Amino acid sequence: PQTVYLKDYKPFGYDIDSVQLDFDLSPHATRVKSRIAFRPKPTSDRRFFLHGEQLKLIAARIDGAPVTPQVNAQGLMCDVPDGPFIWEAEVEIDPANNTALEGLYMSGGMYCTQCEAEGFRKITYYPDRPDVMSVFTVRINGPHPVLLSNGNPVSQADGVAEWHDPWPKPAYLFALVAGDLVAHADEFTTKSGRKVDLNLYVRPGDEGKCAFGMQALKDSMKWDEAVYGREYDLDIFNIVAVDDFNMGAMENKGLNVFNSSAVLASPETSTDMNFQRVEAIIAHEYFHNWTGNRITCRDWFQLCLKEGLTVYRDSQFTSDMRSAAVKRIGDVIDLRARQFAEDQGPLSHPVRPESFQEINNFYTATVYEKGSEVIGMLRRLVGAQAYAEALDLYFERHDGQACTIEDWLKVFEDTTGRDLGQFKRWYSQAGTPRIKVEDNWNSNTYTLTFTQHLKPSATTPDPKPQVIPIVTGLLAPSGQEVVASRVLELTEAQQSFTFEGLTERPVPSVLRGFSAPVILENKRAQEHAAFLLAHDTDPFNRWEAGRELARDSLLAMIRSGAAPDLGYLDGLAKVLSDTTLDPAYRALMLALPGQTDIATALHDVGETPDPDAIWSAHETMIEAQATHFAELLPALFAQNQVREAYRPNAAQSGQRSLANAVLRLLCLNDGPDRAQAQFDTADNMTQQLAALAVLLRANAGKDALQSFETQWKSDRLVMDKWFGLQVMQAAPADVAETAQALTQHPDFNWKNPNRFRAVFGSLAAHHAGLNSADGAGYKLLADWLIKLDPVNPQTTARMCAAFQTWRRYDAERQALCATQLDRILAVPDLSRDTSEMLERIRG
Ligand code: HT7
Ligand code: ZN
Numbered sequence: 001p002q003t004v005y006l007k008d009y010k011p012f013g014y015d016i017d018s019v020q021l022d023f024d025l026s027p028h029a030t031r032v033k034s035r036i037a038f039r040p041k042p043t044s045d046r047r048f049f050l051h052g053e054q055l056k057l058i059a060a061r062i063d064g065a066p067v068t069p070q071v072n073a074q075g076l077m078c079d080v081p082d083g084p085f086i087w088e089a090e091v092e093i094d095p096a097n098n099t100a101l102e103g104l105y106m107s108g109g110m111y112c113t114q115c116e117a118e119g120f121r122k123i124t125y126y127p128d129r130p131d132v133m134s135v136f137t138v139r140i141n142g143p144h145p146v147l148l149s150n151g152n153p154v155s156q157a158d159g160v161a162e163w164h165d166p167w168p169k170p171a172y173l174f175a176l177v178a179g180d181l182v183a184h185a186d187e188f189t190t191k192s193g194r195k196v197d198l199n200l201y202v203r204p205g206d207e208g209k210c211a212f213g214m215q216a217l218k219d220s221m222k223w224d225e226a227v228y229g230r231e232y233d234l235d236i237f238n239i240v241a242v243d244d245f246n247m248g249a250m251e252n253k254g255l256n257v258f259n260s261s262a263v264l265a266s267p268e269t270s271t272d273m274n275f276q277r278v279e280a281i282i283a284h285e286y287f288h289n290w291t292g293n294r295i296t297c298r299d300w301f302q303l304c305l306k307e308g309l310t311v312y313r314d315s316q317f318t319s320d321m322r323s324a325a326v327k328r329i330g331d332v333i334d335l336r337a338r339q340f341a342e343d344q345g346p347l348s349h350p351v352r353p354e355s356f357q358e359i360n361n362f363y364t365a366t367v368y369e370k371g372s373e374v375i376g377m378l379r380r381l382v383g384a385q386a387y388a389e390a391l392d393l394y395f396e397r398h399d400g401q402a403c404t405i406e407d408w409l410k411v412f413e414d415t416t417g418r419d420l421g422q423f424k425r426w427y428s429q430a431g432t433p434r435i436k437v438e439d440n441w442n443s444n445t446y447t448l449t450f451t452q453h454l455k456p457s458a459t460t461p462d463p464k465p466q467v468i469p470i471v472t473g474l475l476a477p478s479g480q481e482v483v484a485s486r487v488l489e490l491t492e493a494q495q496s497f498t499f500e501g502l503t504e505r506p507v508p509s510v511l512r513g514f515s516a517p518v519i520l521e522n523k524r525a526q527e528h529a530a531f532l533l534a535h536d537t538d539p540f541n542r543w544e545a546g547r548e549l550a551r552d553s554l555l556a557m558i559r560s561g562a563a564p565d566l567g568y569l570d571g572l573a574k575v576l577s578d579t580t581l582d583p584a585y586r587a588l589m590l591a592l593p594g595q596t597d598i599a600t601a602l603h604d605v606g607e608t609p610d611p612d613a614i615w616s617a618h619e620t621m622i623e624a625q626a627t628h629f630a631e632l633l634p635a636l637f638a639q640n641q642v643r644e645a646y647r648p649n650a651a652q653s654g655q656r657s658l659a660n661a662v663l664r665l666l667c668l669n670d671g672p673d674r675a676q677a678q679f680d681t682a683d684n685m686t687q688q689l690a691a692l693a694v695l696l697r698a699n700a701g702k703d704a705l706q707s708f709e710t711q712w713k714s715d716r717l718v719m720d721k722w723f724g725l726q727v728m729q730a731a732p733a734d735v736a737e738t739a740q741a742l743t744q745h746p747d748f749n750w751k752n753p754n755r756f757r758a759v760f761g762s763l764a765a766h767h768a769g770l771n772s773a774d775g776a777g778y779k780l781l782a783d784w785l786i787k788l789d790p791v792n793p794q795t796t797a798r799m800c801a802a803f804q805t806w807r808r809y810d811a812e813r814q815a816l817c818a819t820q821l822d823r824i825l826a827v828p829d830l831s832r833d834t835s836e837m838l839e840r841i842r843g
Contacts, residue, residue: 001835004359005355007354011041014039015039015132016039017135018036018137019136021124023138023139024141025144030092030111031090034124035087038080040082050076052091053075057076057090060089062085062086101753101792102118103120111142112257113175115252120171121171131402133402135166136151136165142178144180146180149163150163150252152234169296177255182204184201184207185197190231200263202240209266212279213265219279219283219321228395230289230395241259242257246795248261248277248281249263250285251288258285263282267684269685270685292310294399296403298404302403302405304368304374307363312375315327323584325585334369339517340519342366343430344600345807346843347801351366352428356836370517374426378423380469389415390411390412425464432518435470438522441505448496448510450494451493452466452518454466469487470489472509472510472512473485473486475508475531477507479535507532519604526552530545533546549565551597551598554598558610563624569629577632584653587661595614596767599808612732622664640658641655667694675694676691679691679695692704696726696730705722708722713747716754720755723747723759730766735769736763736779756788763781763802775817778819785824797834800838801837821838821842
């Protein structure tokens with residue numbers, strides 16, 4: 001396969017004045033007619049190449065005269081006039097056989113599209129690249145009550161609809177939906193008085209799951225006006241829920257298409273976490289209207305320009321809507337689990353990669369989450385005021401353009417007068433910087449010395465120091481804060497910062513709020529962590545201190561069979577019983593570092609992780625928590641029962657998350673009756689599912705599992721939970737067998753990405769199960785990836801990331817895993833997506 005390089009970027013030789021598309025829908029033979037007005041650019045390369053894949057060309061004309069282009073598997077070339085001309089083509093496509101879910105495809109009898117990144121070329125011949133922007137008019141003919149496309153409706157009659165989108169856009173933002181759908185309708189009036197019709201289209205039967213998503217949309221629209229001054233710009237905003245979808249959702253202009261799991265929600269069928277995810281994804285896609293759609297990317301190497309910024313914006317939104325501390329801690333847990341893992345393994349790449357084979361493989365935690373962290377750092381460095389001014393300038397200067405990271409940084413340079421040359425290394429250097437901190441106390445002067453180090457890698461062989469904002473505060477030994485948070489700007493490989501006028505040697509609290517995506521290497525002494533767990537005013541670092549104690553205790557248990565650390569358990573007991581603290585925060589405190597995180601911590605210091613030993617240490621620590629907190633738990637459980645009607649807000653969800661974490665410990669102490677009672681009486685999915693999880697863990701869930709299936713067998717999204725939970729809660733030795741048995745279930749529709757992920761995403765996330773010593777986890781996953789690849793390469797390739805850590809385990813496990821990787825790689829006609837991923841992982 002061909003590698004594409006950032007350095008080879010060349011503009012397209014033509015502008016497009018307008019695009020007219022005509023669709024005659026038919027499951028196996030949809031006809032697409034295109035009429036595109038091309039105008040040559042004065043200077044560029046005039047080679048006329050249009051992308052096109054899996055298209056049957058019926059006819060092509062230039063200025064009305066038939067032409068015969070040279071067609072190959074990637075597209076077509078044609079001789080064209082020197083001046084402006086009209087290109088017309090008619091192609092035939094087969095949406096019913098499009099299982100890859102890219103281009104125009106069918107899901108549950110409806111037509112829908114997914115064009116990002118390069119799916120439009122499966123709909124018609126076109127310069128399918130984000131820097132070619134044009135105004136689209138779309139006519140749809142089909143016997144369906146709902147016919148949708150981007151922009152505003154022009155006309156709607158029986159079986160025909162016309163849409164016009166006045167905003168120039170790249171083809172990846174094109175969308176079409178047709179089907180027998182029902183709308184949950186509402187409206188929003190923008191701050192300048194534009195009335196916008198809002199519709200959430202769903203399959204009949206799902207109407208009861210729309211209200212929350214609609215409210216989230218209105219909240220997002222309001223927030224973007226209030227915080228970024230960004231108004232919506234069409235008369236209508238439509239969202240459609242689709243059951244077969246490769247990712248969470250897609251921000252097509254005026255017509256967002258969502259995985260039904262990312263938009264449908266009701267108390268009976270969705271957990272608090274599901275509600276939070278729906279709110280965040282709706283916000284994310286809506287915010288793309290400005291950061292992504294009005295201002296898009298010049299090329300796919302600039303993906304972080306829209307994704308990093310939009311993730312950053314949606315995290316600000318969630319912080320404002322819910323608890324900022326809880327959101328930050330959740331984001332950092334996720335960043336460390338996914339992005340740090342990526343950065344420390346064979347899939348490491350810069351936030352702005354410089355080459356790729358398949359762009360779909362670069363929708364990664366590095367581009368999204370680290371991309372967002374980079375923006376957070378920029379804001380920390382320039383301050384909130386300058387950040388707001390820079391964003392205003394960005395929207396004013398680049399509206400309607402396809403931009404680069406250089407354009408983005410320039411608005412900050414122009415606003416602040418800062419040189420961001422060194423800061424730009426965050427975009428070009430792969431890997432997670434490691435920071436060492438030393439402190440010194442000398443005649444009332446306290447000095448903190450930081451050293452930064454970035455490991456050379458294939459994409460960054462000669463790393464240079466980065467600009468790292470380290471938010472730091474100091475506490476007196478009494479626990480009182482003596483220096484409030486300030487930003488220390490680390491720019492050198494080694495750099496010292498002094499604090500004068502202190503009377504006693506302070507305790508430092510560094511990297512507050514996780515102010516930069518780095519690894520602090522020489523963690524403080526255990527007494528420091530215990531002190532910060534008790535006193536830090538920064539909620540993130542207080543949580544971090546507890547996390548460190550838990551991790552160090554688990555490591556000691558694994559390495560030397562030590563007993564769980566009583567200092568940690570005592571400190572945690574105080575936090576748990578502190579009712580001034582948000583229950584959601586206390587629940588986060590109670591949670592242990594994930595087993596993969598423990599494996600990473602061991603690997604980090606050159607040790608080989610043993611998944612079974614990690615699993616056992618985890619279990620032992622949970623039992624120790626149950627015993628140590630035995631007196632506390634019943635009251636904690638009772639205090640956090642929600643008595644009012646269910647609402648998925650931060651306050652209630654926090655209480656439920658604490659009570660449900662406690663339920664698991666209570667079950668260890670007192671047996672499964674409480675969990676069974678909660679399961680039997682639950683009136684919402686959060687309570688029902690949490691109780692089922694506890695019962696399964698206690699090997700007491702057989703009947704509950706059966707009754708859950710009977711109750712929910714006709715609800716696809718709930719059944720995904722049923723499939724996933726059984727794998728997640730299985731003991732390591734049973735994971736592969738459980739997953740294998742579930743694939744035999746009549747409702748295991750493996751071509752549906754949500755169902756496939758429910759089983760195999762859960763297998764991949766089960767550290768001890770995936771890495772079981774007999775290799776059964778690796779083999780089962782490989783079997784199913786081989787089966788899925790020809791059907792859906794995108795989802796297959798994404799799931800290959802489960803193997804990215806294989807080299808950190810012992811020789812026997814490595815050999816078992818290598819056998820499976822080689823077996824997949826040997827499959828004839830493996831997709832470009834999967835082969836690129838596995839070749840990088842196999843090394
Ligand atoms: N911009 C979108 C990314 C995307 C995608 C979504 C659905 C299916 C396939 C896709 N490929 C790329 C989603 C987002 O980041 O908002
Ligand atoms: Zn996005």
